[in-house]
Amino acid sequence: QVQLVESGGGLVQAGGSLRLSCAASGRTFSTYHMAWFRQAPGKEREVVASIIRSGGITYYADSVKGRFTISRDNAKNTVYLQMNSLKPEDTAVYYCAAHRDYSGSVAYNYDYWGQGTQVTVSS
Numbered sequence: 001q002v003q004l005v006e007s008g009g010g011l012v013q014a015g016g017s018l019r020l021s022c023a024a025s026g027r028t029f030s031t032y033h034m035a036w037f038r039q040a041p042g043k044e045r046e047v048v049a050s051i052i053r054s055g056g057i058t059y060y061a062d063s064v065k066g067r068f069t070i071s072r073d074n075a076k077n078t079v080y081l082q083m084n085s086l087k088p089e090d091t092a093v094y095y096c097a098a099h100r101d102y103s104g105s106v107a108y109n110y111d112y113w114g115q116g117t118q119v120t121v122s123s
Contacts, residue, residue, distance in 0.1 A: 002025060002032060004025075005024075006020060006117040007021050007023070008020040008021050011122065012119075012120070015085060017083060020080065022036075022080075022114055023076075024098065025077070026077070029074060030074040032099060033052050033101070033102060034051050034072060034097070035049065035096070035099075036050070036079075037110075038092035045095070046061065047107070048061055048070075049061065050070065051072055055074070058070050063089075069082040079096055092119060093116040093118050096113070096114045
């Protein structure tokens with residue numbers, strides 16, 4: 001099992017930046033594919049970005065391509081989401097998720113979730 005704890009959310013003006021972190025417990029972090037999802041009020045949870053175990057392949061939702069960067073440090077058991085040029089529509093609770101064998105965009109398929117961190121972008 002793995003436990004995930006997100007941090008780094010907050011309030012930022014449009015055009016600003018934030019870096020989210022997701023720290024994982026245990027010694028097997030490098031065996032998990034990781035992803036960031038977000039959920040805005042009244043909307044379904046949607047994938048933002050994902051990264052495979054080695055970090056060699058990443059995926060981004062069209063809405064964040066060119067603005068967000070996902071990365072991981074397996075030595076620190078941490079996955080990051082660098083968010084630049086933030087827009088009001090990026091406002092949501094951001095969650096990190098993990099799965100041993102799945103690295104896609106369907107939230108239902110991920111086994112482990114953090115508690116979420118709120119990101120609010122003001123216009």
